[in-house]
Structures are given as structure tokens and as C-alpha cells.
Amino acid sequence: MKLTGAEIIIECLKEQGVNVIFGYPGGAALNIYDALYKHQKEIKHYLTSHEQHASHAADGYSRASGKVGVVFTTSGPGATNIVTGIATAYMDSVPVVAITGQVPTNLLGKDSFQEVDITGITMPITKHNFIVKDVNTLADTIRRAFEIAQSGRPGPVLVDVCKDVTAAYAEYEKKEPKKIKKKVFATQEEIEKAIELINSSQRPFICSGGGVISSEASEELVEFVEKINAPVATTLMGVGGFPSTHPNYTGLVGMHGTRASNYAVSHCDLLIAVGARFSDRVISKVDRFAPNAKIIHIDIDPAEIDKNVSTDIALIGDVKQILKILVENIQKKTNTDWIEMIYEWKKNYPLSYPQDGKLHPQYVVERISALTNNDAIITTEVGQNQIWAAQFYKYQRPRQFISSGGLGTMGYGFGAAIGAKIARPDKVVIDIAGDGSFRMNCGELATAVHYNIPVIVALLNNGVLGMVRQWQDLFYGKRFSQTTLDRPPDFVKLADAYGALGIRVTSPDEVDSAILKALESGRPTVIDFVIDKDEKALPIVPPGAPIDEIID
Secondary structure (H helix, E strand, O other), rough: EEEEEEHHHHHHHHHOOOOOOEEOOEEEEHHHHHHHHHHOOEEEEEOOOOOHHHHHHHHHHHHHOOOOOEEEEHHHHHHHOOOHHHHHHHHOOOOEEEEEEEHHHOOOOOOOOOOHHHHHHHHHOOOEEEOOOOHHHHHHHHHHHHHHHHHOOOEEOOOOEEEEHHOOEEEEEOOOOOOOOOOEEEOOHHHHHHHHHHHHHEEEEEOOHHHHHHHHOHHHHHHHHHOOOOEEEEEEOOOOOOOOOOOOOOEEEEOOOOHHHHHHHOOOOOEEOOOOOHHHHHHOHHOOOOOOOOOEEOOHHHHOOOOOOOOOOEEEEHHHHHHHHHHHOOOOOOOHHHHHHHHHHHHOOOOOOOOOOOOOHHHHHHHHHHHHHOOEEEOOOOOOOHHHHHHHHHOOOOOOOEEEOOOOOOOOOHHHHHHHHHHOOOOEEEHHHHHHHHHHHHHHHHHHOOOOOOEEEEEEOOEEEEHHHHHHHHOOOOOOOOEEEEOEEEEEEEEHOOOOEEEEEOOHHHHHHHHHHHHHHOEEEEEEEEOOOOOOOOEEOOOOOOOOOOOO
């Protein structure tokens, strides 16, 4: 049957099982939105206050559900406004498909109104992108975009569609989506060498990253850990991929890692990185990272092998499949002396904060965890709030912690929370935020209120750009340049202005009642927790120092 390009886009989305879209219309996308109007019962569109937060919502939707997130925008500034969201998804390997309107083909390259080369702009931050100038290639391009976004190492794909293409007609035939195959590229010889190293090690240590979550390999990781009785740390992206209440869990590793994690890296004889990419925030000083260890790196992306840290054995392929093979073939181990040393470090160097009767952010996160039975989905902004959320909430499962790890995008968390709640309406969703980040995205209160999306913003309000001030305090001689936010708004009044619930908390004895009120309200809520401007996210490894040289 013959359909317009715009109708073909909608039909292809339906082929892929898409029933949720986030976006913002404009001139070049009008035909697409007109086609979407006719399919309102099949595809729900959420109109955000800003395109950037539409892209973050699509990202949060994807991370919470494991599905592909979809965002629509128009050309020019509409498209450029999602660049930060695309880069965020790219750095964290999140499958998102962005469909942008573009000026008609006869106006390309003429500096036309709202024309921008969005494929050129996003080439470094997408797995692939397309510009569609022929309606006859449109359907296969949309299908290919979804396939690329999900295959191998996931990531964002952008499809730019010229306006005349969305109006032109072409034959459309429905097709079933291609099944995404999970592959193992590692050779039998490489697997056998890895098994030999694991069997002979006496002090193995596992670093679990975001790839464990992407490949749905959390159960296999637990089996692997328990078979060799190894301690486990996670990168920031790996939080939730291994239960934080498991006795072998040592916490974060790297710049904000626990002493137990960082000491374990420094003393292990075998480091097994599972779906982790050895970012600078994990390894810090490269020549002092895991100095006594052989290194096995398990990852789907061959480009990550030996990029930041030299490895002894690389097992390239789907993490879930590789862990299954290893679990079936490795010997069961006790590593008694090693695990007892780990437990001793955990006991002697726990995460802590002052017990002085003041309102501390760590206490707030602990109470959020307790009052949600450790079962909420937590999104974060970026900075101290992000680290406290990763450290003090007790995550039990993958896709429970949603945060911008690689790009470190302030303003990410609220849009992501909206997307996550739409993906998982059965779960409590809380954005643990800083006031600096919330200033950037608070307009999305309008979105949450309009669609009655009962997300909670737990605002850790210290009146400063907390992490930057912390660095100025510790490493820049207390020269607090442009990090004090001594200005409006009153966040409780702001919430009320948008029609949300606003609550202010200034002391520890108000924390539980405020959280419970927010949970019971069924409304979008902002809880303004007023904390001291000099609270620190600790421990911290100074930049460029070995990871066992820790300030806490």
C-alpha cells in the first residue's frame, strides 16, 4: 500500500513495538506529527518543556525498560537541543533512536530557515546516523536504525528526514524486526587461557560495569562470583548490576571508591573487568593501577580492549554468554584468606558521615532507601548528589540506578526520571538532585504535572555547585570562584507554582515524614532538603593519584 513518508515512519515504529515517544514539534516535523495524530491510541507522545529533556526522558525510558527510547524533534535548534542527550546516551551505551525533521531536499546547503547539518554535528556521538532524501529508502533506514541501536554495544542512532520526504508517497510493506543475535567472538584458546588464570589465582577481584546491565547478565555474574568466591566492585555505570547487599560487594571502585574496593585492586593477583571500560575515573594513575595483577577484560566492544589499560587476556563478546561459559568450566574456589582480608577492610573502612544531629545528605539517601524497601528506581543529576545516591542506597537489581556516568550531564536526572516512570509505572521513581542541576531542568515539572507522572525530586540543596566547590576546597586553595548559588528560586514555591507538591526539610527528624508524604501523595513532588554548603562526597582519590591514596 502507498503511504506518505510520515505515515511510513509511524508504521515502522509500530513494527518495532514502540508505544511511547518523547519530543517537541516544529515546522520541519509537521508532517510526522500530523501522521502521529492519527495513531494517538497506539503511540503515546509526551510533550516536554525542552528538547534536551525529551532526549533524557527517552534515555531514562530505555535504561529502566531495556527497550529502545525514541525522541522526535524538528530541524535546526530543535535538533541541536538534543545533542547533549544523544552524547549522554552514547557515552553510556544506551539505545536511543532520534528522528529529526529537516528542511526540504531542494533547500539543503542553502542556509535555509532552521537548517543545520545535524548528521555532521552528531557523527562523533552516534553509533550511526542517516539523512533520508528519498522516500523509497525511508522504511529500511528506520528499521536499520533500530537494529544498529540494539546490536553489539548499544547506543544512539539519529535519522534526519527531509520534509518533502515526509510528504512524498511510497510503497510500504510491513516487516518483522530482525532478531538481535548475542555473539561470542572470543576464541576457544582465549577462553581456556582465561579459565586457567581464574583457576590458578588466589586473590581474584571483579570490576563490574554497565555492560553487565546492558547484556542482562546480572544473574550470571552472581553465579560467577559465588563459584570463585571473589570480591566485587562496580563502576558508577555498573551500580545495580550486582546486589549491594551481597557480602562480597565492596562498593564503588576508583575516584569515589571505597577503601575496600581500591585496596583490593591494588592487592589482587587477578583483575577481571566485566563490561567495564577502564575510564579515567576508575583507574586514575595508570601505572599504579592493579600493579600486581594479571588482567582479564570481558567486553562486547573490541575498541575498548587495551585502550586505557593493557590486558593479559581479552574475551570479546556478549557478557552474558561469556559468563555462562566461564561458570560451566571454572573450578569452585574458596579463597578464604583473601576474602577474609576483604571483609576486614570492609569492617575497618565503612562508608560513614558525622553523627552530630545535623541534616546530612547521606542520611537522606539512607532513609529514602529504607522507606522504599530498597526497591525504587533512582535517577540522579551529576555531582555530589550522584555519588551519595550511588553509595548510600542499597540497590538490589539492574536498571534501578540511572545516572549520566560518562558525560556527566547536569540536568539529566529529572527528564530521565519521567522516562523511567513511564517505562515502569509499577515502581517508585526518585530523582536525587542537586540544586545546581535542578535549576537546569525544573521546567519539566510542567510535564510531570500535566501528565500526572508522580516522580519525586529529592533535592539535596546546599546552595552551591557542590562537587566543583569541593574540588576548589580540596585542590584549589579554597578559591570559590563562581560556585555559590545565592539566588532564587524558593523551590517549594516553585513546585506549588507548577501544581506539584513542595516540602522543605531542615532537620533529621523531618526526613521520614517528608518522604512518606511524598510517597503517599501520588503527585509530582519536590522535597527541598537544606544541607550545609561544605558537605563532601567522600572518599575521593585526588586527580592523578594512585587509587589507594584516598581522602576520607
